[in-house]
Amino acid sequence: MPGFDFIVIGAGIAGLAAAASLSRHGRVALVEQEEHPCYHSSGRSAAIFVRSYGSGAVQAITTRAAALFAEARETGLFDALGTARGVMIVTPAGSAESGEAPFRERLTAEEAARLNPILRADRLDHGWWEPGASDIDVHAMQTGYLKLLRANGGTLIAASPVRGAEFRAGLWHVAAGGESLSAPVAVNASGGWADPVAALFGARPLGVLPKRRSAMLIDPPAGIDIAGLPMVVDADETLFFKPDAGRLMLSPADATPVEPHDCWPEDIDLAIAADRYEKLTGHPVMRMHGSWAGLRSFVPDENPLIGADPAVPGFYWLAALGGFGVQTAPALGAMLAEAVTGAATSDPALLAAVSPARIAA
Template identity: 70%
Template sequence: MDECDFLIIGAGIAGLAAAAELAPHGKVALIEQEAHPCFHSSGRSAAIFVRSYGNEVVQAITARAGDLFAQAQAEGLFSAFAPPRGVMVVTPKGSPNSGEAPFREYLTAQEAARLMPCLDAGRIDYGWWEPGACDIDVHAMQTGYLRVLRAHGGALIAEAPVRSADYRGGRWHVEAGAHLLSAPVVVNAAGAWIDRVASLFGAHPLGVTPMRRSAVLIDPPGDVDIAGKPMVVDVDETVYFKPDAGRLMLSPADATPVEPHDCWPEDLDLAIAIDRYERLTGNSVSHVHRGWAGLRSFVPDECPLAGPDPDVPGLHWLGALGGFGVQTAPALARLISRQILDRPREMDVDLIRAIQPGRICGRAEVYRPELSARS
């Protein structure tokens, strides 16, 4: 049996980030059921850093993550941010919704169409512009985090689905694929499978719901240069698109509850995306390239889970990351590692309480840390 200090289940971007955070503090084993990291949601995301995305808790985590992305670049760990392309929320003619939010600037319909020539100013009332939004290089993050993990003697163990878990002698004894592993601390970062994995450790499921999000690549209008142009989201959140290697990545912003699985898009969802794009922009889609889908997992309050299970010793949750997993992963990994290492900072306490798994079952008060000034 291989013994380690920290066992992390799930090598999506959050699990990778947590592994890198904990690696300097002990031996880490990162196990993944698929053949390589970031196989599911992390590898299929639109991957854009948007400060105005999500609720106040998500925005606060994103702000901390922005500092950590900058730190990673300064220290040579990875450079994940592309030059800003911006994101624009547009209000179609007749929509009662506004789109006003922190970090956004008001645009007239004509200004919005100048920023993204795919738009027709006659079809929108106005827009809101977040100029600092930028694409995120998930592969660069993955490579950097794996380098840190391995530099400290940790290991990525692929094709190792968790089959059983037993707690004795203050340690978890876990069968994962062909491997037997032991650790006092387990981080459940299993993405859409997080509730199923938790049940193997005797934890109560927290109602994490995987939801399918579909996307397709289409050709832009032939006379439009889309290089460096912004991502566009309609204010009703029924369609969005952004430039992607000379084409447009288009999504109907679907959120269909499904069971955890390696998902694929439904033809109907892709047809809906194309119809909504055509009605928003006035452009006809001449050619459709490949489509794909991923699972975005939520709990009802749409805040992540990052902290200890309220009942099961040594088990920590890291999941329910919705559509913000890539942009918040550095901060969530830092926050959960500080809890595990008992090194919380006073400035983090309110945010940590907001993401405690115990809140789902009315047990958020279980988090009462001894505060530390350490970073």
Template identity: 45%
Template structure:
């Protein structure tokens, strides 16, 4: 039996980043069911850093992550984690109220665009489609692979380890310790961190906890060549204000998605042909782009709870079970601050000052908020 202070289940971005922070003050082991970390959602994400994205809780954790992205620890990555890429949001005439609401609630620096300014910034938008728009200049691409590998390498430098092919088959608490059985042996720790992504409720039930209502949802993406003779590498991300589609440059091509959120059971999700067809249709209706050949297609799971905020904190009914789940589509951009929050709460301390100053409370992210209250 291997023992540690913190046993983390899931080596995606949530588990890797939390284990890295926890290993600064204790021993940490990460259990990963797949052959390599990041096989599922993390490895399929082409993430943006968008301070306007999500609800108030998500935006606060995102803003608190900015300092890490701008200046990661020495040796964390060999190059910058962020690359500037402004985001342009489009609104048809019937979406102008939605555009105004978005700008009011964005919590980030955005500037209004006229239809003519949209056309100048994004010439491929079909004439007459956009009545107005917004631009978020501070948005950036995130190097997801470098971020994830930086956390895993940093964890190992701090004495932690990642054990792959270690799907959890049983978890029981005895004598103040969790004993977790896997194909790679039995592991023990006083704190079990549930960072199992789409499988977080499955692991929670195995540990004897009530579910938090996690719902995995499929998101589809394709890549295709840009217009012949054009260099699209410097284009902004372009999104419909209702997120019914978006596209952005990606590795010399264009990446596009219909913004789908189809409820699924946890699985190794694959793209559906209908969703791919919808993607192409929406892009070609809104722009003059032609998707003549799809270079690559894939899907990933984004797992949400009812209020679409993160779930970070100890289970109120199961001793030593710590939840780190519900990252939805925000897990990459929030990872640095979410990991620090997790490490603080898992070690019995308050949220980091910089996060608390942005209005975040432990109660707003605690699993207890999702459980029905029993009235006396």
């Protein structure tokens, strides 16, 4: 293939956003090891926009993403934020955790049960309500970003795992699948594979740890219309459930360290989820309609890695996105493009909080 200006490795939703943003500045090759984009974590996410989620740095990035979601809707790129669903953090009776956080309003146990009648007030101490949380249409984002990438002359190269990379004469020469690609800039947006991919480029791994999260679909309790109900998360962060296509998506909120792979849930994790749900709500899990798992990757401070590798020329990181990659993707892509082009407009303290140099120091 002819040369490119940028090679982005990984077509999860953050890699798609980065490729689309960079396509405004030059020709992009978006390289994906699987047959299609968003195969792994992005396609298996709870996909909800929650401003209170994550660290202070993540919340700042989420605030920027909110404006970019609105801009995408106004420009016709995509309309991905649905009607506000709301998310409720509930503290079970006897729990030591409060659940208090920015953007949340305190609820009595009775108020929590009225907002979501799957819950029972006698099993709760109190709750916290975040009304602005809303569902995210990941497919709309994927379609919009691919359309923009291709309109600007970019290319998606799927089913092409990176096999090797060499920097010479100011260019990265990358072997991916059966293709030989070259560009002065390579972006590592490879999710749980971020450290192994970095090693192919001669970069020091930064300790990006994939963790498995499991989920399943169950029937809702009989007689309860769940369509408009909020997502529920327990304050101990050991369970969440939300409406999903007429059923409930239920997760034990597991975070099991694993090697990067196409993961599937363990039976014990699904059993734990069912048990926790029954204890919290009093409703039995009668039937499971499907299950899945995805990888959520972290470094120890749980802030993302966005920006230039401190030691390897032309190599950039967009990794360690935890469970917030979908809701922050528009801002992540913009911040990465700004870092690559030297047009960074984000707060300096925020840039320092997400810089790969903080890990490499």
